[in-house]
Amino acid sequence: MLNSVIVVDDEAPIREAVEQWLSLSGFEVRLFSRAEECLAQVPEHFPGVILSDVRMPGMDGLQLLAELQRRDRDLPVILLTGHGDVPMAVDAMRDGAYDFLEKPFTPETLLGSLRRALEKRALVLENRALHERADNRSRLDATLLGMSPTMQTVRRQVLDLSQLPVNVLIRGETGSGKEMVARCLHDFGPRADKPFVAVNCAAIPEQLFEAELFGHESGAFTGAQGKRIGKLEYAHGGTVFLDEIESMPLAQQVKLLRVIQERRIERLGSNQSIDIDVRIIAATKPDLLDEARAGRFREDLAYRLNIAELRLPPLRERREDIPMLFSHFSRNAAERLGRDAPVLSAEQLSHLLSHDWPGNVRELANAAERQVLGLDGPAAQENPMGQSLVVQQEAFEAHCIRSALRRHRGDIKAVMHELQLPRRTLNEKMQRHGLVREDFLAGDSPTG
Template sequence: MSQHVIFIDDEAAIRDAVAQWLQLSGFAVTLYQRAEEALAELQPDFDGVVVSDVRMTGIDGLALQQAVRAIDSDLPVILVTGHGDVPMAVAALQQGAYDFIEKPFTPERLLDALRRALEKRRLVLSLRQLQQSSAAQSDVAHRLLGSSPAVVELRRQLLTLAPTPVNVLIRGETGSGKELVARCLHDFSPRRDKPFVALNCAAIPENLFESELFGHEAGAFTGAQGKRIGKLEHASGGTLFLDEIESLPLAQQVKLLRVIQERLLERLGSNQSIAVDLRIIAATKPDLLEEARAGRFREDLVYRLNIAELQLPPLRERKDDIPLLFRHFCQLAAAHLQRPCPTLEGEDFAALLAHDWPGNVRELANAAERQVLGLANPRPASHSGASLSSRMEQFEATCLRDALRQHHGNIQAVMAELDLPRRTLNEKMQRHGLNRSDFLPE
């Protein structure tokens, strides 16, 4: 942890002397003459300590300490007091100040207080970060459902990439949840309070693309009666999600590349450059480099978009998640349609597992809604042609996963429910790639 210290005193000679002591001792020091200046810059989660004189013009040290508590109640404040201010400083300790130092003081006295305060701050921020990480993991697990190894790895990669500013390319088949993943990348990022703007590149006529992306001025073309803000400008500060990016016309690829490189755009019909700050998340089904080799996509744009890549597994490769997902979609549909949620039997789930699901999660959600409406049973007509033994293996994995999830990884409870000895259960879990730790409570 960095050793940051904010020091506030309205006497320049004291500020300079303290700064020299602290810098020689390895601290990073920021000096302020007035408390108002420091408060204007101070942010929650500041990784340091505030040291302030008590008697100052404007906001004094006691009022400063209360203002700092309002910003971050765990941020240590050390007050520097004259002899006559000791009773006042003791009262400040009772109100939450970390420590006070009586003038005149030695460098050693200040350094000792700072080191203790910084260690406390380090522990507080570490615990806070751990709690935030745990909450994020729990939240993303409720949005990206599934406990198959592919989905567990996807969630891990997502939480690693989300806080970073890099552009991300999402690869996945139609219906595999690319927009949901893009939305999670935005919602778990520092840009979460700014716009998330989604644009399907395949749904826009080519002659409208430039206006849609870059906006236009009044009179820029026939029918442009007023000024229009484009998606790139509207997403500034936030995230722009470009779905089916492979459909972006080559002419617009050149202009998008320039925006990414220069962080500037021009509306159609204008010569004025507008600064933009955005993160681009693109989604595609085909390999963009193969598209580039075929002359349908710019290779230099591929490298700008694909700083990091997320691969979304098709549903047929994560079949163990199908029962959980189908129940979830049934519950959502039942609540939306105000109908009872159907009860499914083991043979119903076996039929679900036997299907290829070419439409992936989107097709599964549609099947669940039709099931709630009573328009179809959960046994799709097309089958993968898997052997009976293969289907039985899939069903066994589903039963094990459901029991582990229901009992939160309690092996004894799973053994009792499935009537299995410990060794047999261990062998089956190992064969199906199931780990008890994946089912423990968050």
């Protein structure tokens, strides 16, 4: 249960008495003598209650109430009033105050009002968190596309890990979407309004690696003109994404390990330590512990990076997502290039499902763009034994329903007639394949 209380009163004896009562009852108390000080320091989504006197020099309690209501209409504010202020306090309750207490009041009266207000605040914040999580889930569904069980698991893991202050290691093949997942871990977490800095460890020459990550002072080495802020320092408060971390030189791995342990850096050419607050998300294709056993990676750093691991499945392990992804990429390419998005034939769909896609999602996106440009069709069939009949049937069924919904602009009766399906069967199949009628009303297919 929440137990935070902010007390605002210009009279020191009252502040001290209230603090003593509340502290003995297990509350966390902050005191302010002026309303302006309270406004400057009360955090957004404050998990508690404001207890304020009405009559104070400068901004009074009613003005404080009005400003707090403007910021958060559900924040409970209890007013402390003298006898002559009761009618005014009653009016304030109509304007949003939670309660008022007439001076002098007993500790029991104060505690009863506070506990009721805190219970209400807890319900409000819990409800907000549930709505925010539902909104995030919808946004994530539209970003990390796919209805396969493996992708549903990935999205659940991303939502959970985005809220936790831990380093994450993302494992996946080339083109499987590691940077997009890293970006989602940042965007859906509490660091979303801070920098997201992506570093491709394989693309930085070894002799420039330290300066790139840690920055340098003027004259630190030949050609170092002026001070430069490194990637880690620039990302303060946010996230650093280290892609292809297995390519980081061993000498720099030692320094990165120290940064993770001590939360501070030193620029090249400087003896001054700088405190930083960054979350590290790393991505790799090989197993870092295998790399460590081969002497190419530090084992202690591998454990530090891999507090939580996210494995991204290759496209060949989630073939049922291929039609949805290809349609999405085709539509995006068509819009960008000013062309019509092609509709796949059954033969083309079979070819898509049969290909192994060694380049994964990135290769699929390129294939979709080439088809929009008319350069070639989907990939030729190379591995007809690569997927089960059930997977092919499910993917083909989803594609047929999606195409019919697009052609008929979401007209369910027309789709039922074309596919010769009863309403209940069509509804069940649409639900299983993640198809929503509203996404097709304007003639567009869904994005996730």
